[in-house]
Amino acid sequence: MQDSIAQLRARVRQFVEQHAIPSEEPSLAHDVQRLDAVVRRLQGVAREAGIYAPHLPPEYGGLGLDWQARAEILEEAGRSFLGAPALNCAPPDQPNMINLLRHGNAAQRERYLLPLVRGEIRSCFAMTEPAPGAGSDPSMLRTTAERQHGKWIINGHKWFISGAVDAAFAIVLARTDTGATMFIVDTSNPGYRLVRNIAGMDGYQVGGHGEIVFENCVVDDDAVLGEVGQGFAYAQARLEPARLSHCMRFIGRASRAMEIAQQYAAQRESFGQRLADLQQVQAMVADSHIDLHASRLMVRDCARKMDAGESVKHDSAMTKIFVSEAVWRVADRAVQIMGALGISDDTPVSMIQRELRPFRIYDGASELHRATLARRIFQYGLRP
Ligand SMILES: Cc1cc2nc3c(=O)[nH]c(=O)nc-3n(C[C@H](O)[C@H](O)[C@H](O)COP(=O)(O)OP(=O)(O)OC[C@H]3O[C@@H](n4cnc5c(N)ncnc54)[C@H](O)[C@@H]3O)c2cc1C
The missing domain is CATH 2.40.110.10 (Butyryl-CoA Dehydrogenase, subunit A, domain 2)
Known part of the structure; x- marks a missing residue:
């Protein structure tokens, strides 16, 4: 199983490098009509490549991956802005599919879920x-x-x-x-x-x-x-997997920003030295790797518990706070390391940072999660 996930991940990486990243361009970022057309085309390529719908059961044409495998695949797809939509595992369709699978009746699944899964509607x-x-x-x-x-x-x-x-x-x-x-x-x-x-x-x-x-x-x-x-209960149940999926995709996005920043630092010189040889730049790179490593471990721990059917109410809130803030720090350091180039649209780094900022607000603002965590900690006397 481990081998096949590694192989699947390699195929997703190849797809992202050969199809998703080359389809990115700044003028597409806010052009919803063109974006739809590009994503529809990429979905066809992803289907051919056998990497489509990793989150869905095989009877719905998906790959039937558990949460731990999804953590790998969504991170890889998440390196490109277009990766997760191309695999049809991007919000809001992805969590809507989960809602329809869990709560939809046969007629609703037929009318809404199936065309959504096929990528015919959004x-x-x-x-x-x-x-x-x-x-x-x-x-x-x-x-x-x-x-x-x-x-x-x-x-x-x-x-x-x-x-x-x-x-x-x-x-x-x-x-x-x-x-x-x-x-x-x-x-x-x-x-x-x-x-x-x-x-x-x-x-x-x-x-x-x-x-x-x-x-x-x-x-x-x-x-x-x-x-x-039951609307509030369903909304709550939807949010836990939704926010963890976001964490997975955005770890991929932030790591791509840092990859690009590292390449820049390895070549750019200042006062006779490469940026990569300057300790303050080295510290930014090292801190980013620490943030990404810790993020991956938190996500994987939640994924393991979800696969075991354990509640991740508390853990997923901690993970969402940490990862949303960590990936922001990583993208911010990438911008800083790259100077003016990091601000420009000449590389994806600037858009990655802009895209990561709202993640501290949606799926529960960091402050809200901290308040809820602290309330639970004191209510149940949870040990640190
Ligand atoms: C990019 C993006 C996509 C979104 N997509 C969707 C979507 O598809 N569907 C949908 O329904 N919604 C969506 N939202 C909305 C999102 O769910 C809300 O923005 C979020 O729930 C916060 O609500 P609000 O914006 O009204 O902020 P408010 O409730 O006004 O809160 C503003 C700020 O106040 C602080 N705050 C609030 N409550 C507390 C508290 N208890 N303790 C401490 N501080 C607190 C926080 O800092 C918070 O950021 C999206 C938002 C963004 C930015």
Whole structure:
């Protein structure tokens, strides 16, 4: 098994080097239409190469990898902005597939999951709302779904919904009588409106980040995903694997930034010495390797526990905080080592850093995770 994962990883690396990285270009980073076309083309190549959908069970055309193997493959794919989307294991589609696998009924799987798996359609996940709605605190959810004449009427306002531009459906979290409920809403529904694609500092987000309004959006009972009232529980269950998958991909991204910075330091001279011979530069490189090594170990530990069916509530929060901050430090040092070149779009390093910054905010802000960890530590008297 170990051998075959190593071989699979080598194939993913080859794909990333030969297809994904050569398809990157700065003008693509914010061009959602072209990005879609490029990703669709790459998905075909990935399918041919037998590396498509590592997270899905074989009966859904996936590779059926466990979490430990996924840690390897997602890191490798994550070296390129286009690697994970090409393997169809990028958010929001990847966690949406997991939601549909876990909670979708047969008809929902047929209608939404299968075309999503095949890469024929895209999706988004709509939970966050502009103030005063749900952000870090999901209990502030203001989007409602009211029962009227045997239908559900959804009203609300969402934003920063990744993948929303040209998505075929959204999984929407709305307040219902008994808590919150997840609904699958077709974006062709007349009550669903994409207001805009929100411009931001990151790039290469397939489908951008949408602002969405639901105005008397009528859906039937068959739009309910799982059970009514279980929306918060499903959202929570989705977040743990989602944030760990992000950690895996971004370890790949940050290590690529440092690879490029090391190449620069090995050649660039200053005051008669290579940058690589200067102790302050050496310290930045060494600290980055320490950050990446520690990140990998934390992710692998979580992956091992998830494969064993153990809870990673506490560990995944610690891992998300550490990795999101560590990969940011690594990318920041890469920029610093490369001077002006690190700021430019002439190399991917600048975009890698911009892309890593929001990771300290989404999937739970670092402050929120620290507060929750500390509360649990004192509540249960956890030993350090
Ligand atoms: C690139 C990106 C992609 C995203 N994609 C999606 C998506 O696809 N779907 C979706 O539904 N949402 C998405 N989001 C939204 C994301 O989930 C929210 O940004 C996140 O939950 C934080 O909510 P907020 O932005 O409203 O920040 P707020 O809740 O306003 O918090 C702002 C800041 O306050 C601090 N803070 C908040 N609470 C606490 C606390 N308890 N203790 C200490 N400090 C605290 C933190 O520093 C936090 O960053 C995305 C966001 C980004 C940036």
